Amino acid sequence: VVFTNGAIARENGDVYIYYASCDTRMHVATTTVEKLEDYLFHTPKDALRSPDCV
Numbered sequence: 001v002v003f004t005n006g007a008i009a010r011e012n013g014d015v016y017i018y019y020a021s022c023d024t025r026m027h028v029a030t031t032t033v034e035k036l037e038d039y040l041f042h043t044p045k046d047a048l049r050s051p052d053c054v
Contacts, residue, residue: 009033015036
């Protein structure tokens with residue numbers, strides 16, 4: 001289980017997404033606005049079945 005705790009978008013397009021994996025661990029994932037937009041606009045709708053989504 002992963003719990004998203006927030007995100008920071010920098011002026012240069014970098015995005016930091018903070019999340020927790022349990023009660024005692026915090027992590028950060030890094031990406032860019034460009035990559036998030038590409039995923040949003042070019043990834044097919046989730047078929048609600050793992051094999052169909054990859």
